[in-house]
Amino acid sequence: MSTTTLAPTRRSFDYKTFLANNGALVGLVVLCIALVIATPDFLTGQNLLNIGIQVSTVAVLAFGMTFVIVAGGIDLSVGAVAALSAMASGWFFVSAGMPGWVALLGGLAVGLLAGIVNGAANAYGKLPSFIATLAMLSVARGLTLVISDGRPIKTAAEVSFLGGNIGPVPMPIVILVLAALVASFILNRTVLGRSMYAVGGNAEAARLSGLPVKRIIVTVFALAGVFAALAGLLLAGRLDSAQPQAAAGYELDAIAAVVIGGASLSGGLGKISGTFIGALVLVVIRNGLNLLNVSSFWQQVVIGLVIALAVGADVLRRKTRNS
Amino acid sequence: MKSSSFRRIAAVTATAALILAGTTACGRGSGDEASGPKVVLAISTLNNPFFVELRDGAQAAADEAGVDLYIVDAQNDSATQANQLATAAAGSTKAVIVNPVDSDAASASVNTLTAANIPVIGVDRTVNDADLTSLVASDNVAGGKQAADELAAAMGEKGTVISLQGVSGTSASRDRGAGFDEGIAAYPDITVVAEQTANFDRASALDVTTNLLQANPGVTGIFAENDEMALGAIQALGARAGAEVSVVGFDGTADGLTAISDGSLYATVAQQPAELGKLAIELAVKAINGDDVEATVPVKVVSVTKTNVGDFSK
């Protein structure tokens, strides 16, 4: 009775913990059930495929964001970097006359470079990631306009292929699945991924344990940059053109997806599967509201409420953890 | 300790340099010939080809008239624009051409300018509660009606229609939507089955149209409040665009005209952004010279279809 009673036995079902850990999944299921009841158009093969395509951009962006948030940072530049990468790729192809596949790789390289600059400014320049990436947001968006002069640029066939179909399967879904597998592999299986959790949980403890914290941070932002570039190319591929204002504001969707998915903005927590569910929640809401022909004014209200609920779950999660 | 603070300074400097490089490269467009009168063109955004063409038209006219044109871009932020207009009022500006981000928000800034005897020409959008010297604008309501007529003609005056709206609450979206609704109401056999926003954005329009087609597979017409959204809708329709479903856009951008040529876009209501810019400069020069200017100068909106697209393509 004496020592054993003190042990926090959690054998019985603890709904609070379950909800806090799986809030996004529960929310998604509830949302889907509600939509199935509300409209016959929701649960059709084509619509589910549409959702898969529509979630691809924001999910790929959010995978990159997951690395950053797990490592305790934030990346406000992913939307702008996505646009810049796609635009640069279009420029390489159209104006510089490079082969399509070079233009595609060039777009990814631009994302990588932007990410490295973000990471270096944060790790070596000691700029808070919020500030460093806010600066990058402005720079990248500005450079996008400089390159494009405010006009869309046609993309290479190789880039358009990313937005097309491979047999009956839409390429965006293929890329989404591959990106999820790669991101999940990095986060769960590699030294780098495990280090991200340590750095986000307590950077000083990680450093004193011999983890190369600064290099990890640079790598994390570089990865976010590459994922952003991939998302940008995907979006351009779907539109057959790189748009100067593409992915504007997507960084907020990406952050929302990560947080809805159960990551903590204070770092050290987060999963790719959660982020994927978070992105699905956002896209399913938009899809459903379109199907129901809900006024655009109300759509914004609904999406805002969902984000507030998600952050509420984050607070609840921390409460249950600390008590 | 020292070396780390050095590295910090280096990184900050590098970032600052990057930002500077970005901003200076953006601020192109002002002519070097300091001889001519200084005119400020305060534009709502250059994120959109329409305004880029408007700027190009203004720049060309300014070069011709020997006007020293300063272009400032508010990036769709009313507060930024207010600051830019305040800066213009303080300088040696002879006239201001304003393309307001928001028709209400710009009134105070414009009144400050007119109080300082600087002529203010509105372009594309009006400024409410302000004494504009002149306004050059396309008639968006009339344009919306024209679009409805074109779409009805394409559909044989019957069927169901989706309407893609612009950014909620903007005057362009309000006027075009109102014109379209009014126009389409004249055709009793046409029903508008869905009205959803796609924020004037091609990517959004692609997703929204895909979703709407799911709920309304039988639609035969789509009206989009700008060409960007029309192109997104065409992307969503794939091969059905032009064949089974007629799409009508608005603006007459280069990409829109190309789509008309290849048949995927049935029609667009062309504004003439370059013409807007050009007229605005001409009015500004007149006002500077003390000549009388008309209070409103309407610029024709033209329905563009495959038959007359050749006249508009450059």
Next chain:
Amino acid sequence: MTVNPLITLQNVTKTFGQVTVIQDVTVSVYPGQVQVLLGENGAGKSTLIKMVAGVYQPDGGQILVDGTVTTLPTTRAAEEHGIATIHQELNLVATMSVAENVMLGRMPTKLGMVDRKELRRQARAALALIGLEIDVDTPVGELGIARQQLVEIAKALSINARVLILDEPTAALTRHETQALFAVMADLRRRGVGMLFISHHLDEIAEVGDTVTVIRDGHFIAEVPASTPEDELVKLMVGRSIEDQFPRRADETPALTEVLTVENLTSAGHFDDISFTVRAGEVLGIAGLVGAGRTELIRAIAGADRYDTGSVAVRGTPLPKGDIQAAIRAGIGHVPEDRKGQGLVLDASVNDNLGYATLASSAKLGLADFTGQRRRAEAVAAKLRIRMHTIDQPIRSLSGGNQQKAVFGRWIIAASTVLLLDEPTRGVDVGAKVEIYELMNSITAAGGAIVMVSSELPEILGMSDRILVMRDGRLAGELSAADATQDTVMTLAARDVAAQR
């Protein structure tokens, strides 16, 4: 005793879910007396305090204030009854001035604006209550921890606190600062303030306390006078007697191999020209006052901070400056001073925390070695007797002693042979302390070397084979275990400081 208690927790019980944290405990605070609450980490002390402070409500039993049954549903209600708590984590806003902090929430205003003059006057009056003389315009963050604590006490008294709860107030204080705090407490006692005092330093109990309530595993064990011998208190607290508080077993015939060689190490403003060696099988203690540069020295050797000149070598191989990874490869393991802030990733599992130092070295092709890691972690957790439910539980939920053992375990997995320990038993209760000392014995017995910085003189004296004393960043002297006493160490550590006063 005819004096009535200010507050009594009578037969209180508290459960969280199915876990009973406090079972039928009674404790009273009398005016002008210091009631000491004694128990190991996790015994339920903080739960009791939170009941007094209005944070938790008892599930059974009752709270009496001035003999009347009272409920304290909020901290506000507790404050209205004159109960104030000085938490370990101080409730001060570092960027605001002392005056603003003291008057926080009841700023004097004039015409809707803060009346600065009146603010300063009232704040000075509050500080005068405990004889604290500091500029009330100083930002609190610029004060040392001891003065911050006094500011918080002044704040509590200025809202007429009659019952003051002091939760481990001396944990972060130097001996000198502790004495100043005790002087303030003695003064408060004369003025009839009742205090509930918590401390892990048994020697402080007799010095400052009147009565001791001992709790163990949430149960009331005994109430004894503060003059009770320390051994007896330990026995009550732990439930068994601890044979030997400092079970150092040095090698009879010390090896001659020098494992760690530090030569002329200097870091401007921190430490100056430090040279020493540590042999295999040896525990070298580093004593000194807080601020003497001990932590900075240890961190420089571990590669955590850079230094200006000098050299560090392990088994003859020099280590590059400020390179933690190189130090780890050479066999150095660093147990930092602030376990929660620097040692552990609190939300990560015990398994992860044990594996950080070996994450990269055990990996193949950049892939983490999960099975191997788990095997190693389970073995070391069993060896160090880390008490936990599963190796996957967050390390946050472990007691301080078990957390500290996990930090040691990380270096044992890494096969470190030179351990640099900075306050290795801070916030660790008596039972776990002895386990950590035994661990140090086993490391030196296996040929390892240990450098231990500690502010607890008994620990330094009891566990070191040799003692270096630091003063103002310099080596003030070296003592063998046989020659060292509290007096000889303190004379070296404080000589100049004493002379300057």
